[in-house]
Amino acid sequence: MKQGFIVVNAYTSSEHELNQPRRLKEELTALGVRTDIVKNSPKLLERAGDFCVYLDKDKYMAYLLERKFRLFNRAKSIEICDDKMLTYLALSGFPQPKTVSSLLCYTEGKAPSGELLDAAESLGYPLVVKECFGSLGKQVYLVNNREELFALSSQLLNKPYLYQEFIKESAGRDLRVIVVGGKAIAAMKRTSQTDFRSNAELGGKGEAMLVDEGAANLCEAVAERLGLDYCGIDLLYGTKGYLVCEVNSNAFFGTLERVTKINVAAAYARHICREVYKNGI
Ligand SMILES: Nc1ncnc2c1ncn2[C@@H]1O[C@H](COP(=O)(O)OP(=O)(O)O)[C@@H](O)[C@H]1O
Ligand SMILES: [Mg+2]
Incomplete structure (x- = not known):
């Protein structure tokens, strides 16, 4: 029998997050593939199945599952x-907005590097700041001047993020x-x-x-x-x-x-x- 499974985040609780896996299950079932929707778990490594549709973003479990199953998408692509x-x-x-990377800071409470702020400023105001890990627009910001740039950079100091040219x-x-x-x-x-x-x-x-x-x-x-x-x-x-x-x-x-x-x-x-x-x- 053809069978696969769809993995969602281990801590998924909202109905909304289940729309995507349910639609995929419906269409895979229509093609004669038995498909289960399961929460991410180490137990999945013992499962049987021809493939795994991985709707989580946990890269470590993705790499582990990929040792055994064809993963959609592949772990490296997800990462x-x-x-x-x-x-x-x-x-x-590829054509992309000009981008400046933040600098890793191990310690808390430091002021952001002046050279980093200068490099960001060279992109012109207003400029876009994005946390490297974010979605739904929530971790994307617009800054209008040096003061705002300093304040936001201080706030994000210990996170990976980037500065980007604003495509007005x-x-x-x-x-x-x-x-x-x-x-x-x-x-x-x-x-x-x-x-x-x-x-x-x-x-x-x-x-x-x-x-x-x-x-x-x-x-x-x-x-x-x-x-x-x-x-x-x-x-x-x-x-x-x-x-x-x-x-x-x-x-x-x-x-x-x-x-x-x-x-x-x-x-x-x-x-x-x-x-x-x-x-x-
Ligand atoms: N450099 C930019 N110039 C103009 N608008 C941008 C720029 N980057 C992002 N945006 C706007 O912000 C939205 C969210 O940014 P995006 O990088 O897609 O992050 P997210 O993962 O939160 O969706 C985009 O859909 C776009 O409308
Ligand atoms: Mg987006």
């Missing part, structure tokens, strides 16, 4: 996407593109009237878009570079074309499926079956 600075580095050569043409809007199995299959423009961040969770409204050739070529190349089976890529609208803002290895597709009427879960399920059961579904 790179979860860390915005690692993503920036891995996408060297893209303020309050971006393009979310879904890539499955190497193909850009759906896109949604997100626009916010109230915030420079267009995340749906902060009030950004989604609108279905055709995936234009430029966005498709860029996003398919990005997914290939990062070895992703599935991802949602955020593109910014630069003056000279798209810039890669962020790559989400676990992008939620609920809103996008509703807005675009494209069955993302079915496309992902088909990709998984093609990969795992090479001789057909």
